[in-house]
Amino acid sequence: EIILTQSPTIMAASLGEKITITCSASSSLSYMYWYQQKSGASPKLWVHRTSNLASGVPDRFSGSGSGTDFTLTIDPVEADDTATYFCQQSWNDPPTFGSGTKLEIK
């Protein structure tokens, strides 16, 4: 099973700031997927195949990475970005998720 380690676990950002969330995999992957989950809501697909934004996702978001290291960047951060972000891999069975990064806006 591939373990995905996200960092940081919690982060507080100021409006307009550039932030980066990291997802490190225990084995090399071809792609990474990202989900946004707001408090009390279900997850939403946010980024697919490492760098492709899902429909409706603002272009303030970007995804990148390869091998074992992947990132989700927000530039600039807006108040509506408050949420928990999860990475996910399906390269190896079973599909696994990272433990999440909670983003708070100062």
Place this chain on the structure above:
Amino acid sequence: EVQLVESGGGLVQPGRSLKLSCAASGFTFSNYYMAWVRQAPKKGLEWVATISTSGSRTYYPDSVKGRFTISRDNAKSSLYLQMNSLKSEDTATYYCARQTQPYFDYWGQGVMVTVSS
């Protein structure tokens, strides 16, 4: 608009069974793999089961294999999860998700399952 609506959750004693349902609409249900993903309270996400378009192939992680059964009725655009021999660690919100291999592109609102005596 894609909609996935789960039902059937609740409080159940350890060792007992429960069956979840998911009603799908807004897309051709029979064309998609479907999955269940769960989230324990204040925890991360865990994939629970996947079923192929026809229902002939099913996949489970070791944590639920032999206890949970995923099934579907394409005529009714419905997905199911039969959960047997429930344990306290199965307590979670269960999400029905459309699986556009290899990711989950639409999720339901979730249904809570609490396993407790």
